[in-house]
Amino acid sequence: MCGIVGYVGRRDASPILVEGLQRLEYRGYDSAGVAVVNDGSIRVHKAKGRVSDLLAGLPKRFGGTIGIGHTRWATHGVPNEPNAHPHLDAEGRIAIVHNGIIENFKEIRGKLQSEGVAFSSDTDSEVLAHLISRSKAEGLVEKVREALLSVEGTYGICVVDRDTPDTLVAARNGSPIVIGIGEKENFIASDVAALVRHTQQVVYLDDGEIAIVKANEFQTLGLDLSERTKRSQKVDWDVGTYDKGAHDHYLRKEILEQPEAVTRALSGRLDTRFSTSHLGGVELDPKEILRIKRIQVLACGSGYYAGLAGARLIESLSRIPSSAEPASEFRYRNPIVDPDTLYIAVSQSGETLDTLRAVQEVKRKGGMVTGIVNVVGSSIARECGSGIYLHAGPEVSVASTKAFTSTIVAFALLGLHLGRVRDLSPSDGARIINALSSLPDKITETLQTEEQVADLAKKYLDSTSAFFIGRVNGFPIACEGAQKLKEISYVHAEAYPASELKHGPLALVCPEFVSVVLFPNDDLYDKNVSAMEEIKARNGPVISVGHNPELAAISDDFVRVPSSEPELDSILINIPLQLFAYHSALIRGVDIDQPRNLAKSVTVE
Numbered sequence: 001m002c003g004i005v006g007y008v009g010r011r012d013a014s015p016i017l018v019e020g021l022q023r024l025e026y027r028g029y030d031s032a033g034v035a036v037v038n039d040g041s042i043r044v045h046k047a048k049g050r051v052s053d054l055l056a057g058l059p060k061r062f063g064g065t066i067g068i069g070h071t072r073w074a075t076h077g078v079p080n081e082p083n084a085h086p087h088l089d090a091e092g093r094i095a096i097v098h099n100g101i102i103e104n105f106k107e108i109r110g111k112l113q114s115e116g117v118a119f120s121s122d123t124d125s126e127v128l129a130h131l132i133s134r135s136k137a138e139g140l141v142e143k144v145r146e147a148l149l150s151v152e153g154t155y156g157i158c159v160v161d162r163d164t165p166d167t168l169v170a171a172r173n174g175s176p177i178v179i180g181i182g183e184k185e186n187f188i189a190s191d192v193a194a195l196v197r198h199t200q201q202v203v204y205l206d207d208g209e210i211a212i213v214k215a216n217e218f219q220t221l222g223l224d225l226s227e228r229t230k231r232s233q234k235v236d237w238d239v240g241t242y243d244k245g246a247h248d249h250y251l252r253k254e255i256l257e258q259p260e261a262v263t264r265a266l267s268g269r270l271d272t273r274f275s276t277s278h279l280g281g282v283e284l285d286p287k288e289i290l291r292i293k294r295i296q297v298l299a300c301g302s303g304y305y306a307g308l309a310g311a312r313l314i315e316s317l318s319r320i321p322s323s324a325e326p327a328s329e330f331r332y333r334n335p336i337v338d339p340d341t342l343y344i345a346v347s348q349s350g351e352t353l354d355t356l357r358a359v360q361e362v363k364r365k366g367g368m369v370t371g372i373v374n375v376v377g378s379s380i381a382r383e384c385g386s387g388i389y390l391h392a393g394p395e396v397s398v399a400s401t402k403a404f405t406s407t408i409v410a411f412a413l414l415g416l417h418l419g420r421v422r423d424l425s426p427s428d429g430a431r432i433i434n435a436l437s438s439l440p441d442k443i444t445e446t447l448q449t450e451e452q453v454a455d456l457a458k459k460y461l462d463s464t465s466a467f468f469i470g471r472v473n474g475f476p477i478a479c480e481g482a483q484k485l486k487e488i489s490y491v492h493a494e495a496y497p498a499s500e501l502k503h504g505p506l507a508l509v510c511p512e513f514v515s516v517v518l519f520p521n522d523d524l525y526d527k528n529v530s531a532m533e534e535i536k537a538r539n540g541p542v543i544s545v546g547h548n549p550e551l552a553a554i555s556d557d558f559v560r561v562p563s564s565e566p567e568l569d570s571i572l573i574n575i576p577l578q579l580f581a582y583h584s585a586l587i588r589g590v591d592i593d594q595p596r597n598l599a600k601s602v603t604v605e
């Protein structure tokens, strides 16, 4: 979603801003813009479409050693040039970029219009530029503060003022802002991806904080302008980890990276002596673990499907009743927060607003919450205060692949940890440890199915729809398989529990409707065969994914994957589904890494 960059230093700002915006493209956006301050004036250049469109039209003389940039994902007002950020006040004195939503903008806009202010966009954000400029407060930071006190909603902002040409002011409430610390230059961004080419030393702003950033120094304040001392930290990910390398798409790169991602997720966390796991970030002592009566996972999108898989996994390893719910549903239904429930927030980006709000709701009601997050230092990770980092490396493609897999691995580690304090026997613990240790090699082996799966994507090119059918451990994977296919190839796809087929969806089965039936290594094999037979009896073509060679004879197409333990098998079954979605998108010639209408990190309601 929307992205912010800011620069102040000695170098020409605009190439740094544009390059920073390119690094944020993966988040999804529909227009972009930059503003620089030079010789007592602010120059703005914006474009609808891609950062490359912005760059193509960028005037040759666009000098200035301080500036701000933005990629916009439209919320209020269509994607066009006037609505793109940065926004100026009426006199062209202040320029702002804003992520988030100003909820009371209509009221403020009406009031400002009645005072004679002319607006140049339909956005909620523009009110901020006018409010800051019209503030009677003394300095820039005081003016920004006054403006922020009169708005309701969420914001991450960065501001430049033509009369204070050595200073960026940034602030955060619900939308991330990070300061990048350089040598005689400093940066602002909404995502470290925009900074890592220049510095790995960063300071994260917390909600309700303002930063004053100059080339040689920065200061962080509360909204009451009291000093907040903050330490800088080093980001693990360097610029190389964001590169596509020789791959045509980030999605394929990230699918192929899964063996290493899983190795990193496991690294230093398996304890063969006591057949358990060590999770340094999960601060639960055995007595607390024994008190847990329920586990509830809260997440969105693929994180939610990983959560469904994770809840089943944890329940089977620890025998603690576990479930998953979309974080957005949870936060709006006035949930009963039980002190004996462990809530687990899952988020690749750590910035999904619905998940963040769900965590805050749990905490506000006195609940116990921990996180499974990929991005270190992200809002959800910090709000949870404890949890498991995935260490999957940056995931750039909008559709999640390696983070999905690593999340299930993290659940397995947590299930092992909780289970070994409760009912899981040492031998079962050892069985799970062995299975986890062999996962990276088995994933590598499963990735060998790519050529066969690519042929299947061609064979079923004319299918207008697809069913993904799974049972128990297979069902969350069926959900993720359907999600992957629809989000990147735009083929209509739905997931059903195998036994639900006959209760309605079977009506749709016909030769043009392919079904992908999943056969994890569990004792439900025969039942899954029956579900497949129901489809075949209605002339529906079936691709089966599993490890029993018999499936080759009884389905139209069979993708064989190695088997693991029943609890972990679905991780392997999911990999051909990722490849199927990728190749289905590839032959359709669509934008695989940035599917239409979607964003990587959904930081709005």
Ligand code: G6P
Residues within 6 Å of the ligand: 300, 301, 302, 303, 346, 347, 348, 349, 350, 351, 352, 355, 398, 399, 400, 598, 599, 600, 601, 602
């Ligand atoms: C967006 C993305 C999905 C992602 C979901 C949750 O909808 O398009 O790919 O699964 O957000 O993101 P998170 O970063 O919280 O895991």
